Structures are given as structure tokens and as C-alpha cells.
Amino acid sequence: MDRELLERTLAELGQPSYRARQVWEHACAGAGSYEEMSSLPKSLRTELAGRVPFSTLSLEQQLEASDGTVKALFRTFDGHPIESVLMRYRDGRRSVCISTQSGCPLQCAFCASGQMGFKRDLTAWEIFDQALHFRQVDQVNHGALMGMGEPLMNLTAVLTAVRALPDLGIGHRHTSVSTAGWVPGIDKLATEGLPVRLALSLHAPDDELRRTLMPVTARFPIAEVIAACERFYALRRRKVLVEYLMLAGVNDRPEQARALVRLLDPGRFKLNLIPYNETGAGRGAFRGSSRAVIYSFRQALAKSGLEATVRVARGREIDAACGQLAGTAGTASRT
Ligand code: SAH
Numbered sequence: 001m002d003r004e005l006l007e008r009t010l011a012e013l014g015q016p017s018y019r020a021r022q023v024w025e026h027a028c029a030g031a032g033s034y035e036e037m038s039s040l041p042k043s044l045r046t047e048l049a050g051r052v053p054f055s056t057l058s059l060e061q062q063l064e065a066s067d068g069t070v071k072a073l074f075r076t077f078d079g080h081p082i083e084s085v086l087m088r089y090r091d092g093r094r095s096v097c098i099s100t101q102s103g104c105p106l107q108c109a110f111c112a113s114g115q116m117g118f119k120r121d122l123t124a125w126e127i128f129d130q131a132l133h134f135r136q137v138d139q140v141n142h143g144a145l146m147g148m149g150e151p152l153m154n155l156t157a158v159l160t161a162v163r164a165l166p167d168l169g170i171g172h173r174h175t176s177v178s179t180a181g182w183v184p185g186i187d188k189l190a191t192e193g194l195p196v197r198l199a200l201s202l203h204a205p206d207d208e209l210r211r212t213l214m215p216v217t218a219r220f221p222i223a224e225v226i227a228a229c230e231r232f233y234a235l236r237r238r239k240v241l242v243e244y245l246m247l248a249g250v251n252d253r254p255e256q257a258r259a260l261v262r263l264l265d266p267g268r269f270k271l272n273l274i275p276y277n278e279t280g281a282g283r284g285a286f287r288g289s290s291r292a293v294i295y296s297f298r299q300a301l302a303k304s305g306l307e308a309t310v311r312v313a314r315g316r317e318i319d320a321a322c323g324q325l326a327g328t329a330g331t332a333s334r335t
Helices: 003-012 018-028 042-051 124-135 155-168 183-191 207-213 222-236 254-263 291-303
Strands: 058-064 070-075 081-088 094-097 101-103 118-121 142-145 175-179 197-201 240-246 269-275 308-310
Touching: 003 018, 003 042, 018 124, 018 155, 070 124, 081 124, 094 124, 124 155, 142 155, 155 175, 155 183, 175 183, 183 197, 183 222, 197 222, 222 240, 240 291, 254 291, 269 291, 291 308
Parallel strands: 094 142, 142 175, 175 197, 197 240, 240 269, 269 308
Antiparallel strands: 058 070, 070 081, 081 094, 101 118
């Protein structure tokens, strides 16, 4: 729901000033339509339905995996696909993974989102509405701007959306913004004063290898990206989460673990090792590291004092896991 359009429209209709907040609160509490907002006059509900689309996105398909993960495929008003995921955990965590662009300009070799090309930046309300949609499915309490796209290349819209997420129950401390290493965006985010977590997709300890996996390295070499993350830490005092995809024979050797230890100060960074999820990207060029290799890599890091967790893949059977969002929906049954 475009909040600015809502406010403008209610003002034009001569409604009292509390109305916009009232409608917004209903929507954020999980209402599915204006019709359900029984505290509004009937005529106003009809008027709003005609003038302010309840969502800026239309839901095209929704799939649910056996682990409770839900993936939604939406279309923007101008026909671009975007995907978003709700992950549900036994401890009550409800995490939404949302997209910030349709497609992605950065073309990482292992990621399906880059393969579909770049369509456009999403607006703030298109970003927010993905989370709002899942609020109609379940409670939500964690947010990850880790779906399709590079959030820090669309930062103004991302910030407006992030500022609205607490209305859905997603506080800033439970919100993560993930970047492929877009340095000016890291610095801008650091000065915004929001206590969100910054996540950095690193995936290689040296520029030569990283350039082959992530072309953005040619523009922003690792040393510059790490320096920007250190500035972020200095201002925000929140450890940066480094995401590291484990690719067999590519970046999972013991000497690469040692190189990571030299690069990352454990006081400022923590590491999340990500098992590779199959995608069409790279035409099958990549295989994920085995569990044994992932765990010995982790041990090598731990020995040097660098804390690392291993990400548990969710929703693989419906292509909802990291790197699998490509706007093509899936073949599993609809929910
Ligand atoms: N552009 C941002 C956010 C989107 S990607 C970024 O690069 O961080 C979200 C995460 O999924 C990134 O860490 C990305 O590297 C990871 N990812 C991409 N493809 C993947 C794959 N095939 N398997 C597992 N993780 C993948």
C-alpha cells in the first residue's frame, strides 16, 4: 500500500487527519482488504478500493514447502516479476526475505537473480508490500533485504521501506540489509542512524577469485569494501555479517580460510557460511562444498578466533533458497 498516496487521497476526500493512520494500522495488522476494515464508513471503503490499490503488487503464485517456507511470486503494475520468501522457524522466528529490484544488475556468476537481467528498481512501497503480504499469512518479526537485487543501489526506496517495517512487527534490530559490496551505499547506510544489521556477500578472500565470481569487485576491490564495513562498525557498533558461499574446489580450501582470518577482524565481523543452492546460473559450473568440507573450514576459522555459523537452507524444493529467486515461480503445487 502506497502510504503517500493513501495520505494524499484521504486529504483530498476531506477525511479527518487520523484516518490515514487508522487505515495503515488495519493493513499492518494483517487485514486482507479495505472491505474488512469495519471501523471505516462503508462509502469510504469503496472509495479507497477504487483509488488506492490495497497492494502495489499483484500476487501471481504462492508455493509452500514442507518446512513451512512460503515463496510468493508477484508482478509489478508494469509486469516485472519479483519473488519473496517467508521462513518460519520452530522458535517462533518469522523472517521475510524481500527483493529490492526486479532482476539484478550485478551478475554474480552463481546467482539466478542476475541471470534474468535487470528490469528496474522497486519503489519503497513495492518493497514494503512484500512484507505486508506475508503479514496476511502469518506474524512477521525479522526482515532480510536479501531477495532479488542489490539493496544499496536502491537505497532511498530501501530506507523508506525499512523505516515502515516496525509497523508490521519487524524492528530495525531484526532487519538485515545485504550487499554485494556497494561502497557508497555502505557509507550512506552507516550515517542514516538506523540500527539495522549490515551483511556483506564476500564469497572469496582475494580480488582475483572474487572478480570471477562477482564482477562488482572490479569496481570496488575487497580492501575498499572491508574498509567501508569497518567505518560502518565504527559508527554503528554492530558486527557486520559476512556471507560466504561454499563452492567446492573454488573457495573452500584451508589456505582460503587462513586468508579470511587475515582479512576479517573478529571484533567487527562474524561469518555465515552458506551451502550452495543449485540454480541454472553458471550452467552447472558450480558444486556446493560437502558438509565435511564446510565444517572443517569452519573449524579452521574458529581456531583463529573467527566465529562462523552455517546457514540452514530453507525452501529448496520450491526454489525459494538463497540465489534461487529468478522470477520464474516453480513447479511445486500451489498453496
Ligand atoms: N545483492 C545482495 C542481496 C541479494 S543476494 C547481496 O549480494 O548480498 C542474497 C544472498 O544469497 C547473497 O549472500 C548471495 O551471495 C547469496 N546467493 C546467491 N546465489 C546463491 C546460491 N546459488 N546459493 C546460495 N546462496 C546464494
